[in-house]
Amino acid sequence: MPLLQACSIKHYKNLLQTTDLSFLNHNQQLELKKVLGLSDFIADALLKEEGLLSSIIDSGFLDNVHRLDQIKAELTHLLATVKDEVQLHRVLRKFRRRHMLVIAWRELLQKSTLTESFMHLSYLAEQLLEQSLNWLYLKMCTDFGVPMSEEGERQYLYIFVMGKLGGRELNFSSDIDLIFCYPERGQTVGARRSIDNQPFFIKLGQRLIAALHQVTVDGFVYRVDMRLRPFGDSGPLVTNFLSIEDYYQSHGREWERYAMVKARVIGESGHYKDELERMLKPFVYRRYIDFSAIESLRKMKAMIMAEVRRKGLKDNIKLGMGGIREIEFVAQSFQLIRGGRIKELQCHGLQETLAVLVEIGELPALRAQHLLDAYHFLRRVENILQEIGDQQTQTLPENELDRGRLLDVLGFTQWDDFADHLQALMRSVHEEFNWVVGESEEDQKTQAEELLELWAHPLELSEMCAILVEKGIDNSLVEPMAEQLLTFKKEMDKRPIGPRGQETIEKLLPKIVTKVCTYKHAIELMQRIRHLLLKIMCRTAYLELLNENEGALNQLLRLCHASPRVSEQLAYYPILLDELLDPQHLYNPTALSNYKQDLRQFMLRIPSEDMEQQMEGLRQFKQMQFLYIAAADIVGALELPKVSDHLTYLSEALMEYVVHLAWAHMSEKYGLPSNVSGTDRQGFAVIGYGKMGGFELGYSSDLDIVFLHDSETKGETDGQRIISDQLFYVRLAQRIIHLFSTRTNAGILYEIDIRLRPSGDAGLLVCSMQGYQQYLRSSAWTWEHQALVRSRAVFGDTQIMNAFNNVRGEVLAQRRDVDKLAHEVQKMRQKMRSHLDRAKQGEFDLKQSAGAMVDIEFIAQYLVLANAHQAGDVLLRYSDNLRIFEACQKLDILSAEQAKLLTDAYCQFRDSAHRLTLYKQTRIVEASLFENEAHGVLKIWDQFFKREGMEGSV
16 A cells, blocks of 8 residues: 555654654564554654653563553652653653544554454553542642541542543543442641641642643643533532442433443442442332433433534444444343343443353344444544544544555555455444334334323313324224223322333333234223233333333233233232243243243342341232233243143242242251251151142132141150240141241232141141141041142152052052942032032023033042052043043043043133133133033033933033
């Protein structure tokens, strides 16, 4: 490149006039000539300061990757000899020039990586800032006394370093954005005349700015920007901790949160610094998932784009479409949205943030790598542009010389090739930006946006109807939708919603109306959404979640349309709205084998000693998992048996955790019962009956359980507070029931039904294994043996679970008088139907009517009780009806046709009941819907029982 060569020769000749270069070896000569052609800044620096080149060559810095310690030591040594501020200014500027020359030299000659440049540029700035502050602070203390708090504690100036310096990714010719603060009010001591801390630190701040920013004959150190401080240019230069905390709590704006993401604190280590670092985290990182950040980012983007258009910055690699700023937006939007809940995102550098986003699964690895590659390329271009003349520029050059310099360092031969590569890269970055932040308002005009006038003006019903008609809403929906909207607006007026929430709802509701009107039952859906929105109206973050994330809004509408039960759940527990963000997880519930592990992981974030938060956490986990299961169920990703499996495994995971929680509480208080003292056993079991025992839990099922222990001794616990073993287990059971049944903000965990224990409500809360066995053998009713068919141990150590299985098998396998058994089963069935069947003429109760679910369950129980004594363990192995029928077919107790009929009918009844539960409807349906299935069941019933009193039920 002739121009580059000519520039190199010119600078080299100029340098020869002032400097003897004979000390350079051949390679150093070549490097010098090359770098002089690439950078006017390097040429000017070497011409300005005689001896600078030889000093740098002698230092070995040009071939040294690890220079950080030397930078710090060298600056410390230089400042130790400084006598006044004039000398301070000179030393700082020459020191900065020396080390910036080394950074530019190495990067332009491709001897360093971009990461090295970031590290050294940031460290150099930090040392210049911190050591200048320390020198000036000591000088001020000599002149005005040492600033002290009212309690007599020494006070220091602390600095928030913002932006790229905060992220340790400083560019070559960057401003540094700073905020000054000090801990507490007070006065200086040790001087002839005391002054307040505030004027002391303001003067210190002014002197520090002058030391860095002021242009002298030696240039400047850094341009200092203080406009990010509280109240900007109109605010005080320095603020105490209390005032700065009050400002961000009361006046902090979204763009200030964005600015604070990268902020780091520089200053004296100790509790003050720790306090300051903690103080603003709640402002920056909200505890809930926060979508207010998106609107702020989009507004900032709109301002930048307006500036680009106004100034014609089409070739700006930072502010232009797809530039550095957009990559930063992608990373920092995730930090603002999720950083409060995911502490790993509370990092400063963009590269580190992208790595965390991949690690936690928020950003696909390929997308993150693409953004990182683009970021590295754009930042490298930026550094090269700035290293040419130490100018703060991000605009591509128009002159041939600087274009040639850029191409030479980057390895391109033609400008058009570079431009094509850059444009393609920035286009793809902009696509990634839109994926996260979304299009700006002027990019896309939707029907929803056109409906904004519905909320901007007070409208009568007729006026609102006219607008809906004009916007293309179906005529059949116009009036009822308008009524819904007017009702909603009136209800909104009664809610204490702030301006931010009002602004969000005005944008959100038109979107909702547009989408809702595409559903089959639009008005019912709108009623559900209206109810939900009123519940979350005062929680702006959730409104913003739905407004900013179209995917989340679509998932919400889909689920609420499919199930009013899910809609109500989301309304009462809006924290579940967070789960709408990840459809892949939402519609793929936890693997059956992972519920226990996932629950343990979820609960690790909650202090074990905080029982209230533990209870809340358990309920939140259950609600989240219920939502996953329901969502997968609604879209058909799970068949009914699998839905019940998931609900059952979830209940078991929660049961196990609660038992361990209760055991830890009891054993800490009373020690261990004598039957397990010195072992790792608990000697305690939870037996699941009914739907839990038969793997058939539904969304509204309670848990039928019996508590057992294996202690027959009259022993006592071994703790400081001694109680009997029996009382220990009773209190353990009471504790378990309390943990399940207590209503918290997140509701109850499950209703617990313990009426199936021996002797029912009159029996002991916890029964010993021996007593349980004796009761079942000699005192239990036939219906209790029936219930035992659908029982299994859902928690316990191996020894007691084996003991239960033996007892269950022994009792169920007793030889019975078949006629007597049939009579008692049929008698119990009649009694249940007379009390519980809610169907009227022409109706069918899916559970209790003749030929419905309970009849099928009774058939299964009868077949086990009548045949287990001669069938080995085949009929005892399973507690669920479907596998019992399968076993009966294999044993020729049922024909294949009968087993299929019972299985199909049972699944259809359960599935319908299940759907009705999701729709919050009763299990009573038209009799004609299941007439054939019911008659088929009754035909099989007649084979085993007399059907007295059952005619006419179907």
